[in-house]
Amino acid sequence: MTINILRTQDGKTYQEEFSLGHSKVTTLLSALYEIKSKLDPTLTFGSGCRSGICGSCAVLVDGKETLACSHKPSADELIEPLRYHPVIRDLKVDKSKAHATLSILKSVDLSPDPKKIDEQKTKIQTDCILCDSCYSACPVLAVNSDFLGPFTLTRVYRYEAIQSSNLLESIQTNGIWDCTLCGECTIACPQGIDSKMDITMLRSLSAQAGHSDPNFGAMGTMEAMDFGTPDFGDGGFGF
Numbered sequence: 001m002t003i004n005i006l007r008t009q010d011g012k013t014y015q016e017e018f019s020l021g022h023s024k025v026t027t028l029l030s031a032l033y034e035i036k037s038k039l040d041p042t043l044t045f046g047s048g049c050r051s052g053i054c055g056s057c058a059v060l061v062d063g064k065e066t067l068a069c070s071h072k073p074s075a076d077e078l079i080e081p082l083r084y085h086p087v088i089r090d091l092k093v094d095k096s097k098a099h100a101t102l103s104i105l106k107s108v109d110l111s112p113d114p115k116k117i118d119e120q121k122t123k124i125q126t127d128c129i130l131c132d133s134c135y136s137a138c139p140v141l142a143v144n145s146d147f148l149g150p151f152t153l154t155r156v157y158r159y160e161a162i163q164s165s166n167l168l169e170s171i172q173t174n175g176i177w178d179c180t181l182c183g184e185c186t187i188a189c190p191q192g193i194d195s196k197m198d199i200t201m202l203r204s205l206s207a208q209a210g211h212s213d214p215n216f217g218a219m220g221t222m223e224a225m226d227f228g229t230p231d232f233g234d235g236g237f238g239f
């Protein structure tokens with residue numbers, strides 16, 4: 001079996017192919033450990049619990065976010081680091097900027113509100129392992145690096161659903177209205193968390209609280225502008 005890895009070493013990025021011969025590796029993570037122990041000790045990657053709980057080993061496999069510890073490798077797959085994270089070395093990325101988006105939760109009021117949604121209905125959001133797969137899958141981060149991202153918005157929804165808080169204010173800019181509702185975060189999540197739905201629910205809660213999509217305001221301004229009568233040069237009708 002061969003494994004292709006997009007490597008970054010000493011500021012240089014390049015693709016390298018490793019042959020594991022007939023070695024019987026069960027997971028991509030065990031293949032990475034085998035390469036490191038037998039072929040190249042400098043290979044660097046994230047790893048923790050090795051059982052899908054800690055989220056440390058998320059990588060891209062042929063462009064799809066995947067936990068290396070729960071993926072059975074196939075020949076010629078390309079393994080790359082997660083998107084939108086600075087690469088420290090090889091497959092190891094710096095998650096600090098992505099995780100800094102969680103700082104908006106510091107001000108949350110943690111007292112439960114019995115009038116809010118049943119806590120059990122949003123229990124799955126607490127299964128997040130901060131693997132950052134959803135963040136890597138989100139196309140909005142390609143154009144707006146300040147976007148809060150799916151895992152943080154999912155946590156905001158969890159808090160908003162079960163208790164009173166002031167968090168809605170914090171997600172109006174670079175938050176819920178920037179999301180395109182493409183659903184890539186939901187597809188990428190190994191825990192089955194539906195961030196797209198959580199963001200949809202946050203939009204609804206925001207609208208009930210008097211917030212609105214700022215893009216609609218911009219569109220209204222466009223419609224109010226007079227762009228004049230088009231001259232089609234065809235005697236009067238244009239199509």
Ligand code: SF4
Pocket residue numbers: 134137138139140149150178179180181182183184185186195196199
């Ligand atoms: S649904 Fe929204 S948050 Fe999720 S990946 Fe798409 S744009 Fe990003």
Ligand code: SF4
Pocket residue numbers: 055127128129130131132133134135150151154188189190191192193195
């Ligand atoms: S919501 Fe899912 S994909 Fe996103 S960080 Fe949490 S566990 Fe990973």
